[in-house]
Amino acid sequence: MSIDxxxxxxSLYQMHLDAGAxxxxxxxxxxxxxxxxxxxxxxxxTREKAGLFDVSxxxxxxxxxxxxxxALESLVPVDIIDLPLMKLRYALFTNKDGGVMDDxxxxxxxxxxxxxxxxxxxxxxxxxxxxxxxxxxxKVEFLEDVALLALQGPKxxxxxxxITPSTSEMTFMTAKQxxxxxxxxFITRSGYTGEDGFEISLPAKDAEDLAKLLLSNEEVEWxxxxxxxxxxxxxxxxxxxxxxxxxxxxxxxxxxxxxxKVRRTGGERQGGYLGDDIxxxxxxxxxxxxxxxxxxxxxxPVRDGALIEDDxxxxxxxxxxxxxGPSLEKPIAIARLETHYIENQSKLxxxxxxxxxxxxxxxxxxxxxNYYRG
Amino acid sequence: xxxxxxxDHEWVELKGDDLVVIGITDFxxxxxxxxxxxxxxxxxxxxxxxxxxxxxxxxxxxxDLVAPVSGTIIEVNSRLxxxxxxxxxxSMGEGWFIKVKLSNTSELDDLxxxxxxxxxxxx
Numbered sequence: 104m105s106i107d108x109x110x111x112x113x114s115l116y117q118m119h120l121d122a123g124a125x126x127x128x129x130x131x132x133x134x135x136x137x138x139x140x141x142x143x144x145x146x147x148x149t150r151e152k153a154g155l156f157d158v159s160x161x162x163x164x165x166x167x168x169x170x171x172x173x174a175l176e177s178l179v180p181v182d183i184i185d186l187p188l189m190k191l192r193y194a195l196f197t198n199k200d201g202g203v204m205d206d207x208x209x210x211x212x213x214x215x216x217x218x219x220x221x222x223x224x225x226x227x228x229x230x231x232x233x234x235x236x237x238x239x240x241x242k243v244e245f246l247e248d249v250a251l252l253a254l255q256g257p258k259x260x261x262x263x264x265x266i267t268p269s270t271s272e273m274t275f276m277t278a279k280q281x282x283x284x285x286x287x288x289f290i291t292r293s294g295y296t297g298e299d300g301f302e303i304s305l306p307a308k309d310a311e312d313l314a315k316l317l318l319s320n321e322e323v324e325w326x327x328x329x330x331x332x333x334x335x336x337x338x339x340x341x342x343x344x345x346x347x348x349x350x351x352x353x354x355x356x357x358x359x360x361x362x363x364k365v366r367r368t369g370g371e372r373q374g375g376y377l378g379d380d381i382x383x384x385x386x387x388x389x390x391x392x393x394x395x396x397x398x399x400x401x402x403x404p405v406r407d408g409a410l411i412e413d414d415x416x417x418x419x420x421x422x423x424x425x426x427x428g429p430s431l432e433k434p435i436a437i438a439r440l441e442t443h444y445i446e447n448q449s450k451l452x453x454x455x456x457x458x459x460x461x462x463x464x465x466x467x468x469x470x471x472x473n474y475y476r477g
Numbered sequence: 478x479x480x481x482x483x484x485d486h487e488w489v490e491l492k493g494d495d496l497v498v499i500g501i502t503d504f505x506x507x508x509x510x511x512x513x514x515x516x517x518x519x520x521x522x523x524x525x526x527x528x529x530x531x532x533x534x535x536x537x538x539x540x541d542l543v544a545p546v547s548g549t550i551i552e553v554n555s556r557l558x559x560x561x562x563x564x565x566x567x568s569m570g571e572g573w574f575i576k577v578k579l580s581n582t583s584e585l586d587d588l589x590x591x592x593x594x595x596x597x598x599x600x
Contacts, residue, residue, distance in 0.1 A: 136537070137510060141510055141511050142510055142511055142535075142536040142537060143510075143511035143513075143536055144511075146536075329510070329536060329537050332537075333536055402513070402514050402558070402559070403514050403516065403534070404513060404514055404534050404539070406538075406539065426536060426537070427513040427514070427534070427536050429511075429536065434513075434514075456516075456532065
């Protein structure tokens with residue numbers, strides 16, 4: 104695989120320009136951050152109707168070979184062996200210190216075939232990691248010339264069912280291979296906005312045709328990466344490089360739910376992934392820090408990097424993602440705090456431009472997730 | 478009516494000999510996107526040209542309002558604290574930021590007139 108260092112574009116680049124998108128560099132790609140509708144309205148549109156996102160910059164990788172499942176299990180603290188056919192699971196590549204190299208979605212396409220979607224900024228490193236660690240056990244194939252569209256929102260299922268009715272019976276985190284208007288599509292009922300919706304992987308050359316078909320439905324609008332970020336923030340979903348990084352274990356990132364029982368202490372296939380000792384000790388004995396939701400008082404947004412102090416002025420953590428929640432009409436933030444201060448329910452403040460903003464620890468997500476579970 | 482413009486995309490409207498009203502241009506508010514918060518200076522604060530005097534927050538990011546002139550802030554548009562969308566809706570009117578009593582009226586000569594500003598943003 105070769106990824107050149109110059110700025111790349113997705114196969115929908117011209118369509119974004121034609122739609123009046125504001126383009127920004129993101130993870131080596133020129134991507135639409137917003138369209139003429141604007142971040143706020145694009146966000147609300149996704150919560151109320153259906154938003155279409157070009158996420159073709161993300162990495163799509165296939166693992167093929169009879170040891171593929173077992174091999175992938177050696178890199179993630181997640182049950183892959185028992186992942187049912189055409190089902191998805193959220194997973195994390197760990198490092199030897201128990202930190203997180205990337206988060207990803209895994210679909211079981213068949214006994215010897217797995218499909219992975221990884222973050223754009225990490226895809227090169229992920230591919231190398233897979234190739235070096237399990238390349239002898241299965242074929243690691245980086246999919247080139249593919250696009251990825253996400254259709255998200257409460258109307259997404261109606262929009263897609265009009266084109267291809269059998270998608271309506273799919274439930275959250277399941278997959279289907281379908282032909283839409285002669286285009287080979289791999290569809291999953293998943294997404295990263297907190298809403299019901301689908302992600303559609305397809306050949307890059309066909310992406311424009313499918314995008315046009317979806318946009319011909321009046322419920323659908325283009326939505327950019329700006330709203331994608333505010334949507335996932337409201338939904339309390341972690342973003343790599345913010346809530347997740349190489350220096351913190353999944354437990355320190357409050358992703359205990361993603362760690363499968365069989366891979367934990369006492370499980371049938373406990374450990375056996377990089378950093379397993381550290382991650383299991385954090386699970387069993389607790390970790391020094393955790394990720395929590397914060398509700399700032401007032402209207403001033405508290406953004407990434409803002410330090411959190413207690414009322415005595417001790418530094419107790421840092422905001423990992425923060426901004427304004429358009430559905431809530433108020434600022435919201437996610438922060439990494441020392442566990443001790445979370446448990447003590449200390450009175451906390453975020454420091455913004457030298458001002459102290461009172462913040463309250465709140466349960467994530469900020470906005471109820473609306474997944475379709477059947 | 479005498480309105481001038483800065484390279485930081487502020488408009489400055491002269492009201493009398495040494496009083497000006499300051500806001501951001503339509504071009505600026507379009508670039509910023511949906512505004513969600515405006516942090517204003519205090520009445521009585523001194524400002525000098527080039528200094529950051531106010532913070533404008535959009536959904537995505539925080540930007541500074543740079544003082545286009547020097548003087549004393551004699552009034553702020555406190556409505557913006559609860560209705561930052563006024564800037565988006567009416568950037569040259571209801572969405573004004575501050576009123577300043579100039580300490581050096583000659584600074585006005587360094588600002589652009591409308592046609593100069595229009596060519597400036599077209600570049």
